[in-house]
Amino acid sequence: MNNLSTTLHDKVHNWMNMIGFRLNSSDTNNQSKTVTKHYFFETFNCLEKVKTDEPGKAKFMCFDTYGETLKIRSLSDLQTAFYDNISQLK
Numbered sequence: 001m002n003n004l005s006t007t008l009h010d011k012v013h014n015w016m017n018m019i020g021f022r023l024n025s026s027d028t029n030n031q032s033k034t035v036t037k038h039y040f041f042e043t044f045n046c047l048e049k050v051k052t053d054e055p056g057k058a059k060f061m062c063f064d065t066y067g068e069t070l071k072i073r074s075l076s077d078l079q080t081a082f083y084d085n086i087s088q089l090k
Contacts, residue, residue, distance in 0.1 A: 009050070009058040011075045019082075021046070028052075044085045046078070 016039060024038040024045075037048045050058035060072035062081050065088050072078045 007056040007058075008060070008072075008074065009048075009056055012048075012058075012060055012072070012078060015075060015079070016041075016046070041082075042086065043089060044082050046072075 019041060021039045021041045024040050026035060026037045028035050033052045035050055035052060037050075039046045039048065044062065046060060046062040048058050048060050060078065062070050062072060062078065064070055064081060065085055070077070070081050072081075
């Protein structure tokens with residue numbers, strides 16, 4: 001039977017691909033074995049930090065319209081922050 005549970009990493013990346021986010025930069029820290037990726041769409045920025053040996057345990061963070069950081073704990077958190085940001089564009 002297929003595993004029906006997917007990780008936050010998989011859910012976020014599937015949604016980001018569907019919306020059309022672009023990878024802006026990627027930095028690797030060999031000492032801590034982490035990769036930090038910066039994605040953007042219009043005025044919305046999202047950061048992903050993942051250990052190279054545990055890709056399913058990625059951490060996501062984005063910024064609201066005031067520059068405050070928001071930790072993403074679910075796909076719903078990311079979608080809410082994204083649509084709030086996009087709705088304020090004119």
